[in-house]
Amino acid sequence: MSDAASPFAARVRGLNKSFGDGSSRLHVLKDVDMDVRLGDITMLIGPSGCGKTTLISILAGTLKPDPGTQDLTVLEQDLQKLSTAAVTRFRAQNIGFIFQAFNLIPTLSLAENVSVPLLIQGVGARTAEKKARDVLEQVGLGDRAKSRPNMLSGGQQQRVAIARALIHEPRLIICDEPTAALDAKNGQVIMELFGNVARSPDRAVLIVTHDNRIFPHADRIAAMDDGRIVEVHDIDEGHPLPENLRHGFHQ
Numbered sequence: 001m002s003d004a005a006s007p008f009a010a011r012v013r014g015l016n017k018s019f020g021d022g023s024s025r026l027h028v029l030k031d032v033d034m035d036v037r038l039g040d041i042t043m044l045i046g047p048s049g050c051g052k053t054t055l056i057s058i059l060a061g062t063l064k065p066d067p068g069t070q071d072l073t074v075l076e077q078d079l080q081k082l083s084t085a086a087v088t089r090f091r092a093q094n095i096g097f098i099f100q101a102f103n104l105i106p107t108l109s110l111a112e113n114v115s116v117p118l119l120i121q122g123v124g125a126r127t128a129e130k131k132a133r134d135v136l137e138q139v140g141l142g143d144r145a146k147s148r149p150n151m152l153s154g155g156q157q158q159r160v161a162i163a164r165a166l167i168h169e170p171r172l173i174i175c176d177e178p179t180a181a182l183d184a185k186n187g188q189v190i191m192e193l194f195g196n197v198a199r200s201p202d203r204a205v206l207i208v209t210h211d212n213r214i215f216p217h218a219d220r221i222a223a224m225d226d227g228r229i230v231e232v233h234d235i236d237e238g239h240p241l242p243e244n245l246r247h248g249f250h251q
């Protein structure tokens, strides 16, 4: 465990991101400030196209911000100071990223797909696969370890992608719509798994979601609109889920 002085899994100040040049330049993130606390499940919500995926991709180091961002610290690392190779290493070690597209490797079995993050870390294939079977069990797919991804439903593939993001016990889990393809029961199982991660004071979960069924699992909900964080709700016994979020929000 690194220096635990910071209570933040991520701290962002004055973050801007644009795509394109000249007259086709699109300013997508506009001076974003955001904190993701350790020990929390933070949810990021907002209408389609407001910049949520762009923001989490920058936090996960798969996308670079515009120059001049004041602070982009993830797990005590200033991402702007790391080389591209160092960011890739940092991500492999510390972040479990679940994409909207599940990015499973079609020629590998589920157990092999889930093993990948451990193999990258140098863990032996046999040990990695045993752990993969355990994590597949946790997401309710223990009996499908030898199947190929194309034999699964969308929801099952999503659970495999979640197992792959959890297997190396990263300190920060970042996911784009993790429950979109899941029924209520499996959505609940996955949120309980994320809850176990976030109950550890040194770890955190950041979820982009439109799924208001899972809002009650959040410790903090940050609402984005047009490239900005416009509201932050801390949810605890004294501050329950606001009425407007209980019934979803406008997209």
Ligand SMILES: Nc1ncnc2c1ncn2[C@@H]1O[C@H](COP(=O)(O)OP(=O)(O)OP(=O)(O)O)[C@@H](O)[C@H]1O
Pocket: 019, 020, 026, 028, 046, 047, 048, 049, 050, 051, 052, 053, 054, 055
């Ligand atoms: N690589 C890119 N090149 C150009 N424009 C992009 C790129 N990636 C995203 N954008 C644009 O940035 C804006 C924000 O996209 P983003 O995917 O971050 O939104 P979002 O809030 O995650 O949307 P959704 O909820 O629909 O997934 C959109 O207008 C999108 O078209």
